[in-house]
Amino acid sequence: MQSANMLLKKMARRSVLLFAAQHGLKKDLFPLSRTLSLSLPLKQDNSCSPSEKLDLDAWKKVMKSGLQEVPERKELSELDGAREILEMWRLAGRAVPEKISEDQLKTFMECPSKSAKKKYLKFLHIRELQKKNDRRKLDEKKERRLQAQEQVSKADDENKTKSFMCMLSSGMDRAYSWRAAQSMVFGQPLVFDMSYEKDMSVREVTNTVKQIVLSEGCNRRSMDPFHIHFCNLRDDSLYHREFVKFYREAWGKLLITVTDQCYTEVFPKDKLIYLTADSPKVMKTFDHDKVYIVGSMVDKSIKTGVSLARAKRLGLETAALPLEKYLLWNSGAKNLTLDQMMHILLTLKDTGDWKAALEFVPKRKYCGFVNKPVSELQKTLNLMNTLKLGRRREETQKQFAKNYSKKLKHK
Amino acid sequence: VQPPERPLQAEEWNRLRESFQSPHMFEEVMFNSMVKYNSPVDVAKSLLTHVANSNGDIAYNLLLKYLALCVQQGQTSEICDLYDIMKFRFKKLESGAYNLFIRGLSNSDQWRMALTLLEEVKTVTVPSRTNYECCIIAAGRHQEMKLAFGLYHEMLAKDLVPSSIVLQALFDFNRGIKDAKLQKELFDVLFYLRDNQIHPHRAFMWSIKLWFESIPGGKWKGHLTNIKESGQCPVCNHQLENSDLTEEEYNNLREKIIKDVIHGTDTFRKTSPKEFEAFQTFVEDRLPFDIVIDGLNVSHIKPRKMQCENLFDAVNCLAKENVRLLVLGRKHMLVNSSNWRKEIMKEMQNKADFFFADNISEDDAFLLYATLRSGKHCKFVTRDFLRDHKACLSDSVTRQLFHKWQRGHQIAFSCSVEGRSIHFLPALCYDVVVQTSGNTWHIPYRDTLEDKNSYRIPRKWLCIQQK
Numbered sequence: 001m002q003s004a005n006m007l008l009k010k011m012a013r014r015s016v017l018l019f020a021a022q023h024g025l026k027k028d029l030f031p032l033s034r035t036l037s038l039s040l041p042l043k044q045d046n047s048c049s050p051s052e053k054l055d056l057d058a059w060k061k062v063m064k065s066g067l068q069e070v071p072e073r074k075e076l077s078e079l080d081g082a083r084e085i086l087e088m089w090r091l092a093g094r095a096v097p098e099k100i101s102e103d104q105l106k107t108f109m110e111c112p113s114k115s116a117k118k119k120y121l122k123f124l125h126i127r128e129l130q131k132k133n134d135r136r137k138l139d140e141k142k143e144r145r146l147q148a149q150e151q152v153s154k155a156d157d158e159n160k161t162k163s164f165m166c167m168l169s170s171g172m173d174r175a176y177s178w179r180a181a182q183s184m185v186f187g188q189p190l191v192f193d194m195s196y197e198k199d200m201s202v203r204e205v206t207n208t209v210k211q212i213v214l215s216e217g218c219n220r221r222s223m224d225p226f227h228i229h230f231c232n233l234r235d236d237s238l239y240h241r242e243f244v245k246f247y248r249e250a251w252g253k254l255l256i257t258v259t260d261q262c263y264t265e266v267f268p269k270d271k272l273i274y275l276t277a278d279s280p281k282v283m284k285t286f287d288h289d290k291v292y293i294v295g296s297m298v299d300k301s302i303k304t305g306v307s308l309a310r311a312k313r314l315g316l317e318t319a320a321l322p323l324e325k326y327l328l329w330n331s332g333a334k335n336l337t338l339d340q341m342m343h344i345l346l347t348l349k350d351t352g353d354w355k356a357a358l359e360f361v362p363k364r365k366y367c368g369f370v371n372k373p374v375s376e377l378q379k380t381l382n383l384m385n386t387l388k389l390g391r392r393r394e395e396t397q398k399q400f401a402k403n404y405s406k407k408l409k410h411k
Numbered sequence: 412v413q414p415p416e417r418p419l420q421a422e423e424w425n426r427l428r429e430s431f432q433s434p435h436m437f438e439e440v441m442f443n444s445m446v447k448y449n450s451p452v453d454v455a456k457s458l459l460t461h462v463a464n465s466n467g468d469i470a471y472n473l474l475l476k477y478l479a480l481c482v483q484q485g486q487t488s489e490i491c492d493l494y495d496i497m498k499f500r501f502k503k504l505e506s507g508a509y510n511l512f513i514r515g516l517s518n519s520d521q522w523r524m525a526l527t528l529l530e531e532v533k534t535v536t537v538p539s540r541t542n543y544e545c546c547i548i549a550a551g552r553h554q555e556m557k558l559a560f561g562l563y564h565e566m567l568a569k570d571l572v573p574s575s576i577v578l579q580a581l582f583d584f585n586r587g588i589k590d591a592k593l594q595k596e597l598f599d600v601l602f603y604l605r606d607n608q609i610h611p612h613r614a615f616m617w618s619i620k621l622w623f624e625s626i627p628g629g630k631w632k633g634h635l636t637n638i639k640e641s642g643q644c645p646v647c648n649h650q651l652e653n654s655d656l657t658e659e660e661y662n663n664l665r666e667k668i669i670k671d672v673i674h675g676t677d678t679f680r681k682t683s684p685k686e687f688e689a690f691q692t693f694v695e696d697r698l699p700f701d702i703v704i705d706g707l708n709v710s711h712i713k714p715r716k717m718q719c720e721n722l723f724d725a726v727n728c729l730a731k732e733n734v735r736l737l738v739l740g741r742k743h744m745l746v747n748s749s750n751w752r753k754e755i756m757k758e759m760q761n762k763a764d765f766f767f768a769d770n771i772s773e774d775d776a777f778l779l780y781a782t783l784r785s786g787k788h789c790k791f792v793t794r795d796f797l798r799d800h801k802a803c804l805s806d807s808v809t810r811q812l813f814h815k816w817q818r819g820h821q822i823a824f825s826c827s828v829e830g831r832s833i834h835f836l837p838a839l840c841y842d843v844v845v846q847t848s849g850n851t852w853h854i855p856y857r858d859t860l861e862d863k864n865s866y867r868i869p870r871k872w873l874c875i876q877q878k
Contacts, residue, residue: 056418056456059463063496085535088505091471093439114536199676280771308771309679 082109086121097124176220180255187227189291190219190345191263191272192338194239195232196297199306202238204298208338209242212296215342216256222346228256231263231293239296264314267291274311275341277334278304279318282325286348294341302333326354327366336361412440414450418457421464438462442476452489455480471501475508482515490515491524506536513542517549525549526558537569544577551584559584560596567603575615578604582618587625597622601852605845608811610869616856623852623875633875638853642841646874649851654819654842655787660812665783667809672800673776681773690766690777697737697764699785702729702822704763705778705793706740712794712826712833718750719759725824725833726759729792736763737781739774775800782820790838792822818843818868843868850877 082105090096100108104124111117192212197205219225233239244251263272274293275283293316295307311318321344323334336344340360347357355369367384412431419427428437438458445455455477462469474497481489494512497504504512509532516525529546532538543566550559559581566573578600585593601619604611611619620633634646642651656664678684709725710718722738730736738759745767747753759765766781768774775793779800782791797817804810823836843855852875855868 056453056460059456059459059469060492060496062463062467063469063500081535084503085505088471088501088503089507091501092475092505092507093472094507114539305680306677309677312679312683312771313677 078109079105089121095122095125097121097128099128100124177255179223180220180225183225183227184255184257187225188288188349189229189267190226191229191231191267191291191293192296193232193263193274193293193307193310194230194237194296195262195310196295196306197238199303200297200299204300205238206242207298208296209239209246211298211338213243213246214339216254218339218342219346220255222350224350226346226349229263229266230256230258230296231261231266233258234260262314263291263293264316269314269316272316274307274316274318275320276307276311276318277320277336278308279311279320281317281319282322283319284322286345286352288349292345294338296338298337299335302335321358322354323358323361323366326358326370327361328368328370330365330367332362332365412444414441414445414448415454416450418453419461420457421461424458424461438470438473439476442473442480446476446480446483449483450480452481452484452486471497475511478508478511478515482511485515485518487516487519487521490519491521494524503535506532506539510539510542513545517545522546522549522553529562537571540566540571540574543571544574547577548580551580554584556585556588556590556593556596560593575609575611579611579615579618582615582622586622587627589627594626601845601847601854604854608814608844610843610855610857612857612859616854616873619854620873620875630878631875632878633873636872636874637870638841638872640837640840642839644851644853644872644874647851647876649848649853649874649876651841651853652844652846653840654815656812656816661783661787661816664809664812664816665780667804668776668779668783668800668813671805671809672803673780675803681776682768683772686769686772690768690780693766694737694781694784697735699735700737700764700781700789701734701785702736703778703782703785703789703791704729704736704738705774705791705795706738706744706765707774708793708795709824712824717752719744719752719755721833723755723759725792726763728833728835730762738763738765739777739781740765740767741770741772741774742767743770790820790822792824792835794823797821815842815844839868851875 079102083100086096086100086105086108090098097104108117108120111120196208200208216228219228247254259266271289271291272293273287273290274295276295293311295310297307299306308318320334321336323329340362343360344357347353347360351357358369415423415427427441428434431437431440441458442455444450445458459469459473459477462473474493478490478493478497481493490512497508509528513525513528513532516522516528525546526549529538529542532542543562547559547562547566550556550562563573563577563581581600582597585597603609623629623631623633636644636646638644638651642653643649644651673681673687675681678687682690704722704725706722710722712721712725726736726738744751744756766777768777775795775797778791778793779797782789801810801813801817804813818839819842820838822838824833825836826833845854846852852873854873854875856871856873857869858871
């Protein structure tokens with residue numbers, strides 16, 4: 001049975017090959033530029049007689065038929081050319097956005113290298129996908145809400161609940177504003193240093209502003225907000241423009257202090273403490289009489305020592321969060337985002353509890369809290385790693401050694 | 412998915428497609444696996460026919476995958492057909508398709524078409540390195556050396572860095588050719604290796620050797636050898652170049668180090684202006700030094716020993732008559748602790764000059780400055796490869812100067828496992844680059860392809876001399 005099958009297979013293959021060869025010969029007789037509009041009859045042929053031999057080059061004819069008129073080649077402008085290339089890349093299945101605006105296209109063309117272009121397109125592509133997803137989710141939600149409303153309206157008068165919700169949120173806003181206003185008079189100052197614009201790319205500045213907006217939001221909602229100062233913020237700076245883009249009219253009504261002065265001019269120097277991950281000094285307790293400064297900087301390319309240099313230049317005291325003391329650090333840089341910093345500082349101010357405050361450090365960056373002697377923790381960590389991922393064990397150990405060996409030696 | 416072994420009929424494809432879990436991706440996945448398993452083209456063709464007949468069109472990415480399959484199997488006529496079809500269907504092609512076309516055609520007898528395609532790419536974007544390399548190798552294979560070198564120069568002019576494969580191919584294709592012009596071109600390739608401090612790997616070295624020996628009437632002879640510590644070639648007794656920089660290069664390098672490494676964007680990042688000034692006056696007062704030591708780096712050589720003892724051993728080892736030592740450290744070394752004993756520090760300070768930087772300053776930058784300021788004879792001791800400092804330098808020319816200077820002036824050290832003494836590896840007194848004296852060539856080479864670390868210097872040489 002099997003051998004018979006094989007034989008059949010072989011025969012079939014040979015005949016197909018023979019046919020292909022014949023056809024290849026025939027094909028050569030036709031000049032390639034000549035177009036054959038045979039698509040319809042071909043289709044019928046194949047469907048009518050399935051027993052017939054396969055025409056392996058049929059697809060070529062189909063491809064060459066169809067679009068007959070090739071539009072006149074116009075002299076394309078550079079932008080259109082770029083747009084066309086993007087379209088081809090999209091067809092080829094690369095990570096390219098479907099729609100691209102004129103400005104984005106210009107940014108794309110100004111990218112200095114091929115890899116920069118690729119990266120930018122990927123960024124746009126991912127953002128497009130996210131937006132699409134959000135829109136879809138919103139629509140779904142809307143639909144669900146409509147359905148729910150229909151059901152509710154049958155049973156009850158829905159107007160009441162709606163107005164009640166409205167009042168609640170505006171009341172909350174008023175309460176928050178009241179607290180923020182109070183903090184502007186009595187609150188502890190917290191400074192955001194806005195002098196890093198030239199150290200960052202445009203995207204990094206945008207991200208910085210986004211993070212600051214988040215921090216401002218969580219400060220406003222806290223029980224005892226900081227009095228936020230934006231120092232060194234110039235009116236025509238990129239920071240300022242981005243802020244206005246985010247807050248719009250609310251920018252003028254924010255209950256914070258914005259100034260183009262340096263913090264050294266606003267506060268006495270001996271009260272200032274610059275928070276930076278590069279600081280050799282580690283923060284022990286949160287001091288309610290000091291003014292903490294946070295550098296408004298996102299550094300995707302880990303620029304070590306930029307904010308430390310700034311503090312050194314001004315002769316300020318510096319401090320770093322005691323991350324290694326309380327957390328068993330796993331991976332990632334020790335610089336945290338601005339909103340994480342804000343959460344940590346707010347929690348410290350309210351409770352003074354390091355463990356509660358450092359809950360806001362992203363979980364992926366550490367393995368656990370330090371509550372036992374370090375040596376014991378290392379044992380459990382090793383065990384964990386041998387169980388979990390044999391390969392990466394050494395790496396983690398090395399990381400651990402880097403973080404803790406010095407301290408152990410000192411003790 | 413395992414692709415079928417023979418071309419299928421339309422309904423067989425249909426059946427397969429329906430049994431597949433996500434039918435809309437079926438063709439794509441199938442083509443991917445065809446490329447992976449290198450299926451016969453006929454199978455792919457039958458799928459294309461099926462797609463064309465059922466949709467009336469074939470998507471660009473499917474054509475691209477079919478093209479990849481054809482290129483993989485060297486189906487030249489199919490590639491040409493595909494080019495016509497794609498050009499007809501899509502007014503413009505993107506770089507991925509061009510890459511495949513050029514690669515596919517350059518390996519065939521239609522290689523001239525690859526050249527026209529290369530011209531086409533140029534109208535859209537800068538061709539990639541591999542685009543050029545495919546064309547160069549194709550031209551070389553057909554003995555069109557002028558064309559090959561033309562493309563090679565064009566590629567260099569566009570700041571594309573040729574891979575060693577294409578450079579090696581240039582030597583292979585020119586074997587046994589007597590043409591003064593081409594010979595000069597290949598000598599220029601060797602100078603390119605020299606200028607960019609590229610060390611060829613073993614196979615590439617053999618190509619160079621064979622080319623030299625094949626020059627008609629050239630009477631070149633190559634030998635593999637190791638250079639003596641004195642810098643003399645044991646085969647031809649030629650003394651290799653030393654790694655000294657010229658006066659101008661030296662001053663250039665020193666200024667760039669001060670500007671880019673020490674000051675950088677902000678002097679406060681690595682030191683402070685006050686501290687740097689203090690250091691400068693300190694160095695000026697005591698010039699010149701013979702050896703500058705990175706104290707903290709040396710002190711970590713044996714982890715079991717006290718850090719100051721390690722440093723003490725090193726200083727004792729290096730201190731000879733009339734040798735002026737400078738040890739760089741940080742202020743925390745002066746505080747009496749379990750690792751840094753005051754008595755020992757005192758004793759050391761009699762034998763060498765010490766400069767203590769702030770605890771948060773970078774002592775490496777000072778190390779570079781002090782060594783460069785002392786003059787050409789001055790060496791420095793550290794196990795650090797100084798890559799981060801090299802990266803701070805703004806232009807590649809200075810980076811290479813730095814690398815050259817580092818090769819000649821860095822004393823590396825290691826400690827023997829059992830013995831108590833520290834073992835110092837003296838800096839090489841000759842320069843490890845491709846070099847010539849007219850009738851000899853000396854070419855350092857690496858043993859393997861992988862050993863690419865630029866900071867590791869090869870010890871093996873090819874000596875070529877003309878008899």
